[in-house]
Amino acid sequence: MFPRTFAKRSKQHLLMTLAGCLMSLLGTGCQSTDQSPSTKEAVPHERPYVLILGTAQDGGLPQIGCQEPCCIRAQQDLTARLFVTSLLLADPLSGKRWLIDASPDIREQTALAHGHPASRQETGPRPPLFEGVFLTHAHMGHYSGLMHLGREAYGAHNLPVYATKSMEQFLTDNGPWSLLVESNAIQIRSFQPDTPIDLGADLKVTPLVVPHRDEFSDTCAFVIKGPDKSLLYLPDIDKWDRWKTAIEDVLKNVDYALIDGTFFAEGEIPGRTMAEIPHPFITESLRRFAKLDSSQRTKIYFTHFNHTNPTVINGSSAHQAVKSAGMHIARKGMVFDL
Ligand SMILES: [Zn+2]
Numbered sequence: 282m283f284p285r286t287f288a289k290r291s292k293q294h295l296l297m298t299l300a301g302c303l304m305s306l307l308g309t310g311c312q313s314t315d316q317s318p319s320t321k322e323a324v325p326h327e328r329p330y331v332l333i334l335g336t337a338q339d340g341g342l343p344q345i346g347c348q349e350p351c352c353i354r355a356q357q358d359l360t361a362r363l364f365v366t367s368l369l370l371a372d373p374l375s376g377k378r379w380l381i382d383a384s385p386d387i388r389e390q391t392a393l394a395h396g397h398p399a400s401r402q403e404t405g406p407r408p409p410l411f412e413g414v415f416l417t418h419a420h421m422g423h424y425s426g427l428m429h430l431g432r433e434a435y436g437a438h439n440l441p442v443y444a445t446k447s448m449e450q451f452l453t454d455n456g457p458w459s460l461l462v463e464s465n466a467i468q469i470r471s472f473q474p475d476t477p478i479d480l481g482a483d484l485k486v487t488p489l490v491v492p493h494r495d496e497f498s499d500t501c502a503f504v505i506k507g508p509d510k511s512l513l514y515l516p517d518i519d520k521w522d523r524w525k526t527a528i529e530d531v532l533k534n535v536d537y538a539l540i541d542g543t544f545f546a547e548g549e550i551p552g553r554t555m556a557e558i559p560h561p562f563i564t565e566s567l568r569r570f571a572k573l574d575s576s577q578r579t580k581i582y583f584t585h586f587n588h589t590n591p592t593v594i595n596g597s598s599a600h601q602a603v604k605s606a607g608m609h610i611a612r613k614g615m616v617f618d619l
């Protein structure tokens with residue numbers, strides 16, 4: 282049920298290592314297969330997985346101009362930065378991978394994705410970035426990374442971008458994004474909500490439309506389903522009770538849920554009306570999910586943290602409140618096997 286990191290080997294990986302060692306007793310020397318993410322060798326038949334590339338709200342952390350303690354440290358120490366929310370979906374069997382949300386931190390996140398999956402062929406000075414990019418919506422944290430795909434930077438050619446019709450319209454009708462479409466840097470493949478998109482024999486992504494300030498486009502969550510497990514990615518929603526679907530029903534059918542944890546509580550941004558930027562406060566989610574069985578609560582990982590959100594600080598009372606409610610805090614580098 283819990284995510285892994287690449288520091289730990291999967292059970293299957295371990296079995297293969299042992300099998301390899303056994304064979305080597307009969308022939309050549311035993312080779313360790315304990316590898317770091319960037320050097321991990323291909324392990325056939327490993328399951329698809331999701332790697333977290335970022336967990337911050339659209340503005341990232343530090344946020345521009347913030348002189349509060351939440352951002353001061355990250356302004357001086359780049360390792361304390363939180364990248365904007367984004368996921369990598371990797372399929373070791375096919376060597377393919379997809380980016381979920383193109384964040385403003387896409388350059389660093391593409392570097393983080395290097396070597397995932399290990400079976401991927403990444404040769405030459407400019408190997409293909411991804412087999413496709415899935416977009417949730419047209420708020421800056423979720424699509425503006427596309428700018429690095431144009432002529433000024435990577436110069437992609439027909440890179441598939443999966444989005445709703447309204448997101449497609451937004452990209453097609455507005456510069457500078459329209460240039461990416463006209464120059465065939467990206468090729469938009471619009472999808473229908475609730476209709477699974479096949480990415481392989483046993484790998485599907487199903488978009489769900491959720492209520493969110495739809496100034497430029499509608500907004501999707503994604504259910505990513507592998508051969509054994511599935512993961513819900515829902516970084517932005519106005520409030521749980523504004524959704525026609527009960528989040529609990531979605532939760533029942535997945536194994537992991539990375540959900541909107543933008544703000545911990547009311548009053549978190551002094552001087553701003555929080556009703557203008559509605560999100561379910563983590564305090565509201567904790568109350569709502571307290572009714573659920575622990576087997577459901579343990580699926581939940583909060584993500585999309587605003588820079589003001591104290592939940593990201595280890596040992597804070599907000600952090601403790603999430604942990605003692607049997608839920609989790611998403612972190613960059615977490616891996617969820619599907
Ligand atoms: Zn967002």
Ligand SMILES: [Zn+2]
Pocket residue numbers: 343344347348349350351352353588589
């Ligand atoms: Zn701040």
Ligand SMILES: [Zn+2]
Pocket residue numbers: 418420493517
């Ligand atoms: Zn948004």
